[in-house]
Amino acid sequence: MSEERADILQGTLDLLILRTLRAGAMHGWSISQRIQQVSDDVLNVQQGSLYPSLHRLKRRGWIASEWGASENNRRAKFYRLTEEGEARLEVETERWQLLSSAVSQVLQNA
Amino acid sequence: MGLWRDLAFRLGALTRRGLLEDELDEELRFHLEMEIERRMAAGESRAEASRAARLDFGAPESVKEQVRDAWGVRLADETRRDLQGALRLLITSPAFSAIAIGSLAVGLGTATVIFSLADSVMLRPLPFADPAGLVSLQEVTPGGLPFSLSEPNLLDFERSSRGLEGIGAWVFSPPRPALEVNGTRLQLLSEAVTPAFFSVLGVEAQLGRTFDPEEMRDGEAPRQVVLSDHGWRRLFAADPAVVGRAIDLDGELWTVIGVLPEDFSFGTVKQDVFLPFVPRASSQRGNHYLGAFGRLADGTSLEQAQEELRALGDALAQRHPESNGGWGVLLRPLDRFLLGDENRRAHGVLLGASALLLLLACANISALLLARAADRRDEIQLRLCLGASRGRLRRQMMVESLVLAMLGGACALVLAALAVPWVRGLDVALPRLDQVSLGGRSLVFLALATVVSSLLFGLASALRATTAGDGGSLRSRRQGSDKGSRRLRSALVMSEVALAMVLTVGAGLLLRSFEQLRAFDSGFDVSGVLLARFDLPPERYPEEGEAPRFFFDRLIERLEGLPGVEAVGGSTVSPFRDGGTMNVVALETEVELSAFLPVHWRAVTSDYFEALGIPLLRGRSVGSESDRHLETVISASLAKRLWPDRDAVGERLRWRVPDGPLLEVVGVVGDVQDLELGGERAAMVYWAQRAMGRLSLTLAIRTGLEPTALSSAVRDAVREMDPLLAAPALSTLSGQRVEALARPLLSLRLVAFSALIALLLAAAGVYGMVAYTVSRRQHEMGVRAAIGALPRQLISLVIRDAAALLAGGLAGGLVVSLGLVETLRLLLYQTSPFDPQVLAVVVAVLVAVGLVASSLPALRAGRVDPITVLRQD
Structure with missing residues (x-):
């Protein structure tokens, strides 16, 4: 099917999740809220892709998870960045900036 | 590193699956509740918030499915589902399962037993160091007959040859010394071997040592014996302290210097002891009674060594024309010499027969699976319409075949485990027969044969079921859009008949040859x-x-x-x-x-x-x-x-x-x-x-x-004459004659068993095909009966179908048989591989079996009641 497009979207979401988690451990819902807020409601994270992404990042060892109490005192699964994830975030950020500046350059000058 | 973590994660996901699912549920539920609370905080009512949140969230099952994907366990999940489906299918159609598993079990079991036998006797390398470098050494009479060596010739070859770096020899008809055990004498089987015998073979003792050529240079052999593992267990209860002990053989004291390893075996005799034999140059050069083998020197081929020894033999013939004139030398690979061409061929034929039987079992199951695939057509079409991929369906069907094969393989293992001790205990003069076992090599063979079989019989139906009749056929239930599948089935059943014919021809020829052998007139009266x-x-x-x-x-x-x-x-x-x-x-x-x-x-x-x-x-x-x-x-x-x-x-x-x-x-x-x-x-x-x-x-x-009635009288007479003498070994002449039939009888039994099973499988194949055709054509039969066809005519309609199957199979079988029988020639005594009588009987048997198998469905066709059949529409 449309594997490629899915990949790009997914890769971007991964990057956003990693970046968001740099602020500290968070559960899934607050990650999606945070991305939405920070992007001024431009980016709306679909749950259908958020959770698969979280579990995939965990499988790769870039984030870890543990159960804890949420702000309203309920049991929730918190995700945090691992050391490996932090290193990955740097690489991915650099790559994203390179790509986006290249794309804007093309959009402006071509 | 990443790979290992990934694998560990997947494995963890598989093993702690329940926990993981629960946690996922909880995680998603939490998310939903947070979302609802957020919306309620923004002023929506609980019901509104809940509805909107759910809509926003999407189908939870689909999210979960994607998360499971992220866990990397989808393949395992699907396979497990396929396995469950396969087992369910097997349980819901017990008749099919029993026939398929049963025929596979017999096919695989027979193949495994025969492989174990051939492996031990022929395929496995000899239990010597670097056995490929060992060659038998024989002299050849002026008449061209391979023959034994004389002592002086052996010594000359040993001294002059460069191509053979060592020569070992043994004496034909060695002594049978009597061991003193608690005052009585026990006759032993011995082998008298030259001092270099074990070192050339590269065999080390499991206890103590073997003979040392240096101790035995020129002159009398010291009174030393080496025990075989068999003799060590039989005579000394595997006592490790036996090394160094003096034992009484024929009244003289000999020292046990070592015990040979358990897997050591030389020839077909189960020797108890090995005695040293030192050849002497002063013995008669024309007196031949030594068997010999040599080890090829590094970098020397058998042909080069053969050339060199031929030259040495010619030189000896010139120097000693009165004893060596016209004699030659022959080298052969040692394993060929020890087993003999006839035995090698016999085991090759047995392996071939078991392969044919296995192929037949696969054809049988393949035909059954095709029939079932035709029945499952609707299910498959439905799933294709609902978006299942063909690859996925094929994988499912291959998993079903594999499950079938594994169950067949498991049953085969049980059958083989029962049959192998029987084979091992047979009293047949074959080397290493007592070492036949269901060891690692046999198990690997069974596993491979199982997987290959599942591919063989699974592939046809998997491909057929998923490619045939695109679309539309959900409607066309009765129209024969499965013509291709039926043609394929007919071809399979024909090849079953053909394979059964090949095996039956082989069994028939061996049986005829065996009968001729049994009737062989030795020139004396063996009874009494x-x-x-x-x-x-x-x-x-x-x-x-x-x-x-x-x-x-x-x-x-x-x-x-x-x-x-x-x-x-x-x-x-x-x-x-x-x-x-x-x-x-x-x-x-x-x-x-x-x-x-x-x-x-x-x-x-x-x-x-x-x-x-x-x-x-x-x-x-x-x-x-x-x-x-x-x-x-x-x-x-x-x-x-x-x-x-x-x-x-x-x-x-x-x-x-x-x-x-x-x-x-x-x-x-x-x-x-x-x-x-x-x-x-x-x-x-x-x-x-x-x-x-x-x-x-x-x-x-x-x-x-009755000859055995004299046994005790004979033993008494001997004891009265010489109480120190070991009791003589007694047997009947007719018994020894039967022993001589043991080897051909073993081949005959195994091939005949294969042929019998082959006939049964082919009969089942013909029956299945004809019965299926009759059930498909019931409607047509009903119409025919309604417009006045007699039962007799309906029956002949069916029989004509069956006859076509048989004729096709027999024609194919005849061609293949005639191509293959030549390989049997070496095993046949006074029987032509093209014996017309055998062929005629085999054809008659197959026709009879085929007609009996098709008579039941034919009779059913004859009893078709037009009213009932037509009412079904």
Whole structure:
């Protein structure tokens, strides 16, 4: 099917999740809220892709998870960045900036 | 590193699956509730918030599915589902499962048992170091017959050859020493081997050591023995302290220096002990009784070594024309020599037969699966319409085949585990037969055969089911859009018939050959004879002295006096058990070695011919007086050969070499073949045993009674004469003859068993196909019956179908059979591989089996009731 497009979207979401988690451990819902807020409601994270992404990042060892109490005192699964994830975030950020500046350059000058 | 973590994660996901699912549920639920609370905080009512949140969230199952994907367990999930489906399918159609698993179990089981047998006897390398470098070394008679070596020739080859870096040898007809055990004597089987025997083979003792060639250079062999593992367990209860102990063999003390490894095996004899034999240059060069093998030097090929030894043999022939003129040398790979061409071919045929049977079982199951795939057509079409991928469906069907195959393989393992001990315990002269086991190699074979079978029988139906009839066929239930599948099934059933025919032809030919062998006339009367083998200890009965003569004279006299005994005679060769002893003879006027004829010879007592029932044609038997030692009796064919126009009695013949003794012919007896069944009746010279004073003799006791009834009387007589003597080994002549049939009987049994199963499977295949066709055509039959077709006509309609299947199969089978039977030629005795009678019987059997198999569905077709059938629409 449309594997490629899915990949790009997914890769971007991964990057956003990693970046968001740099602020500290968070559960899934607050990650999606945070991305939405920070992007001024431009980016709306679909749950259908958020959770698969979280579990995939965990499988790769870039984030870890543990159960804890949420702000309203309920049991929730918190995700945090691992050391490996932090290193990955740097690489991915650099790559994203390179790509986006290249794309804007093309959009402006071509 | 990343790979390992990934695998560990997936494995964790698989093993802690329940927990993971619960946590996922909880995580998603939490998310939903947070979302609802957020919306309620923004002023929505609970119901509104809940509805909107759920809509926003999407189908939770689909999210979960994607998360599971992220866990990397989808393949495992699907496979598990496929496995469950496969098991459910097997349980819901027990008849199908039983037939499929059963036929596969028999096919795989037979193949595994035969593989284990062939592996132990033939395929596995010999239990020696670098067995590929070992070659047998034989001399070749002027007549081209591979033959044993003489001591001086062996020493010359050993000294001069560069291509062989070591030569080991053993003595044909070694001594059978008697071991003293708690005051009684136990006769042992021994092998007398040269000091280098074990070092050339590269065999190390499991305890102690083997012979040291340095200790035995020139001269007497020290009194040392090496025990086989078998002898060590049998005689000394595997006592490790036996090494260094002195044991009493024939009244003399020998030191046990070592025990051979458990897997050591040489030839077909189960030796207890190995005795040293040091060849001497002073022995007669024309006296051949050594078997030998050599190890190829590094970088020397068998051909190069053969070339070198041929040259050495030629040089010996020039130097010693009186003994070596015309003789040659032959090298062969040692494993071929030890097993023999006939046995190799027999095991090749058995392996082939088991492969054919397995192929047939696969064809059978494949046809069954095709039929089932036709029944499952609707299900498959439905799933295709609902978006299942073809690859996914194929994978599912292959998993089903694999499950079927594994169950068949498991049952095969049980069958093989039951059959292997039977094979191992058979009394057949095959090397390493007692080592046949369901070991690692057999298990790997079974596993591979199982997987390959599942591919073979699964592929056709998997491809067929998922490609045939795109779209539309959900509607067309009765129209035969499955023509291709039916044609494929017919082809499979035909090949089943063809394979069954090939196996049955093979079994038929082996059976006919076996019957000819069994009816083989050896030239003497095998019934009513008890055989007793004696090996006198040389220290109390010096060879060629008076003592052995005196002992055997008195013993024979005593035995003749037993009630029921008609005649007692002795010979140096025990019928069908010992190897032949050969020599060359000529007219007394001949001096050229090339004019001498090869003959077999035995030393016999005067009543031997009477005891065995060999007819005395002319003259009289050898005398019993000791001064008549140059008298001889010869066989009719030799008499005719040497004196075609004269009576042989009174003539003289020259023994062995030009200055050998002249023997006076006093009688002529009928030709016999007492070595093997089906062999040629050989030219034979009988010496007077009385004159030779031999220590090893087999007495034949002819009686009107059941021969074994004399056993205890014979043992008593021996004990009374010499209480120190080991009790003689007793057997019946007819029993020894049956032993000679054991090897062909084993091949026959295994091939016949395969053929029988093949016939059953082919019958099941034909039945299944015809029954299926009848059920598909029931509607048509009903219409035919309604417009006036008689049951007889309906039945013949079905039979015509069956006949087409049979005819196709038989034609194919005939072609394949005629192409393959040539491989059987080496195993057939007085039977042509193209025996028309066998072919005719096999065709008749297959036609009968096929018709019986199709008669049931045919009768059902004849009973079709038009009303019921037409009402079904």
